[in-house]
Amino acid sequence: MADKLRLTEEEAAILAGDQGPGLQKAMAIVVALAKIYGAADLVPVESAQVSGVSYKNLGEAGLEFLQEWAAMGARARIPATLNPAGADMQAWRALGFPEAFIEKQRAVVDAYTLLGVLPTLTCTPYQAGTQPAIGQHLAWAESSAVSYANSVLGARTNREGGPSALAAAIVGRTARCGLHLDEGRQPTALFDVRCAIASEADLGALGILVGSQVRSGVPYLRVAAGLPAHADLKTLGAAMAASGAVGLYHLEGFTPEARAGAIRTSALRASSIDSLRPGYDQLDGNAAEVDLVSVGCPHASLAEMAAIAGALDGRTLRAQLWVTTARPIRDRAVDAGLVSRIEASGGRVVADTCLVVAPVAALGFRSLATNSAKMAFYAPSHSGLSVRFGPLERCIDAAITGRWHP
Numbered sequence: 374m375a376d377k378l379r380l381t382e383e384e385a386a387i388l389a390g391d392q393g394p395g396l397q398k399a400m401a402i403v404v405a406l407a408k409i410y411g412a413a414d415l416v417p418v419e420s421a422q423v424s425g426v427s428y429k430n431l432g433e434a435g436l437e438f439l440q441e442w443a444a445m446g447a448r449a450r451i452p453a454t455l456n457p458a459g460a461d462m463q464a465w466r467a468l469g470f471p472e473a474f475i476e477k478q479r480a481v482v483d484a485y486t487l488l489g490v491l492p493t494l495t496c497t498p499y500q501a502g503t504q505p506a507i508g509q510h511l512a513w514a515e516s517s518a519v520s521y522a523n524s525v526l527g528a529r530t531n532r533e534g535g536p537s538a539l540a541a542a543i544v545g546r547t548a549r550c551g552l553h554l555d556e557g558r559q560p561t562a563l564f565d566v567r568c569a570i571a572s573e574a575d576l577g578a579l580g581i582l583v584g585s586q587v588r589s590g591v592p593y594l595r596v597a598a599g600l601p602a603h604a605d606l607k608t609l610g611a612a613m614a615a616s617g618a619v620g621l622y623h624l625e626g627f628t629p630e631a632r633a634g635a636i637r638t639s640a641l642r643a644s645s646i647d648s649l650r651p652g653y654d655q656l657d658g659n660a661a662e663v664d665l666v667s668v669g670c671p672h673a674s675l676a677e678m679a680a681i682a683g684a685l686d687g688r689t690l691r692a693q694l695w696v697t698t699a700r701p702i703r704d705r706a707v708d709a710g711l712v713s714r715i716e717a718s719g720g721r722v723v724a725d726t727c728l729v730v731a732p733v734a735a736l737g738f739r740s741l742a743t744n745s746a747k748m749a750f751y752a753p754s755h756s757g758l759s760v761r762f763g764p765l766e767r768c769i770d771a772a773i774t775g776r777w778h779p
C-alpha cells in the first residue's frame with residue numbers, strides 16, 4: 374500500500390522541508406495517514422474544523438505540542454475553525470470555572486489562534502458561518518459536524534483526528550480515501566424504521582440504535598411515518614457518531630445523495646427497527662433528583678433557543694439549566710430577546726463549551742438531565758454524571774422541579 378501514494382511536486386517539496394519545519398511536520402502527518410489508509414493521492418480541502426480544544430482533554434502535553442508547532446511558523450492556509458473549549462471564555466467566573474483552568478484554556482486558544490485557526494469554539498460551524506456546499510472536500514474532526522456535513526449538506530469529509538485536521542488546515546490537503554470517494558459513500562446497511570419519531574430525543578435514540586449496529590458503516594434509513602416538521606437532523610447524526618463511528622448516513626426523502634438517486638441499496642437486506650425503547654434504555658438512568666439540565670448538544674440553534682424560552686414561560690428553576698451554543702448564535706439570541714427570557718427563569722445561555730468537555734467535577738454537579746443522546750451517551754464516562762434522557766419538555770420540567778418525572 375505504501376508505494377501507492379503519489380504526491381504533486383509541491384507536496385513533495387513541502388514534505389522535504391522546502392517551506393519550513395512547520396509545514397513539513399503537517400505534510401508528514403497527512404502523508405503518513407494517507408499511506409495507512411492506502412490513498413492514491415491527496416485531495417485539496419476547502420475548510421478544516423479542528424477538535425482537541427478543551428484543556429481538560431489536552432493537558433499540558435497537548436498545549437506544549439500546539440505551542441511548539443506554532444513556534445515552527447505553521448499557519449492554516451484554508452479557513453479553519455475550532456471545536457468547543459472547556460469553558461465559556463467570557464462568563465466563566467459567574468459559572469464557577471476555576472481561574473487556573475481558564476488560564477490554561479486561554480493558552481490553548483492562543484496557540485490555535487497563532488496557528489491561524491479561528492477561535493469559533495463550536496461544534497456547529499455550519500450554523501455559525503461555515504456552510505459547506507454539496508460535493509466540497511473538507512477536513513473536519515468533530516464527529517457530529519462530520520456527520521452533518523456529509524449527510525445533510527452533501528459535503529465530503531472523513532472523521533479527522535484533532536492533529537490531522539490541524540495538519541490538513543496547514544497544508545490544505547488530506548488523504549483522498551473513505552468518504553471523499555463515491556464508492557465510500559455507498560450504504561453498507563439498510564434500516565426500515567417502523568416506529569413513530571416524535572421528538573429530538575426519539576431521533577437521538579434512533580441514532581444510538583443505528584450507530585451501535587453499523588459501527589463505522591454507512592446506514593441508509595427509510596422512516597415509514599416520516600419525521601416531525603421541526604426535526605433537526607444534527608441530533609440524529611451526533612448520536613450515530615457516538616454509539617458507532619458513523620460519518621455519513623442517508624435518509625430517504627431528506628438527505629441530498631438519497632434524493633439524487635446516486636445510492637445503491639438493492640444488494641442490502643433491510644433490518645427493521647420497531648421500537649426506540651432499547652435506545653432509551655441505553656441512555657436513561659434512574660436518578661430521581663436532577664441538579665443540572667443541559668440542552669444544546671450539538672450547540673443549540675436559534676430555533677431551539679426560542680423553543681426553550683417558550684417552554685420555560687417565565688417559571689423559576691430549582692435545578693441549574695445550561696443552554697449551550699455558539700457565540701454568534703448567543704449574540705443573535707440576545708438581540709431576539711431570547712437570552713433575557715431564559716435568564717429571567719434562572720437559566721444560563723453558555724457559549725464556547727459544553728458539559729462533556731468542561732471540567733464538570735470542579736463545578737460540583739452530580740446528576741444531569743438532557744435531551745441529547747450524544748451527551749447522555751458520554752456524560753457518565755467523561756463527566757462522572759448520572760443521566761436522565763428525554764425530550765425537551767421533560768428536561769424543562771426537571772429544571773423547574775429539580776426532579777425527573779417518569
Ligand code: F3S
Pocket residue numbers: 457496517611669670671672697726727728729730747748
Ligand atoms: Fe458539541 Fe459537546 Fe455535544 S462538543 S456535539 S455540545 S458533546
